Amino acid sequence: MCTAIDTFIIGDFPQLRLIAWNRDPLDAITGEDAFDLYERNWRFIDEKALLPHERDLIDQLTREYGHGILHV
Structure with missing residues (x-):
């Protein structure tokens, strides 16, 4: 899933x-880019x-880049 400490393959995460x-x-893409994509496009995410x-990734990115807040 991860190629480096903070790099993710887009295709490993279906909603991404x-x-x-x-x-x-x-x-x-970097974790920062992934977080930005999730946050800006949350309306297109099928949470179910x-x-x-992928949910774990979003939680991790929210803690690291959103300081615990996903603005959606």
């Missing part, structure tokens, strides 16, 4: 892949379809 539709699913590992 949907909101990053214009990017290659094999591209790696979130897999446990």
Whole structure:
């Protein structure tokens, strides 16, 4: 899932892949970029379809980059 300490493959997270539709699913993005995508595009996220590992990622990113707050 992670290629480096703070880099994620878009295609490893189904909802992230949907909101990053214009990017290659094999591209790696930083945690900061992933958090920004989730926060800006939350209205397109199907919360019921979130897999446990993606929910954990969002929680981790929210703690680290949102200081505990996901502005949605």
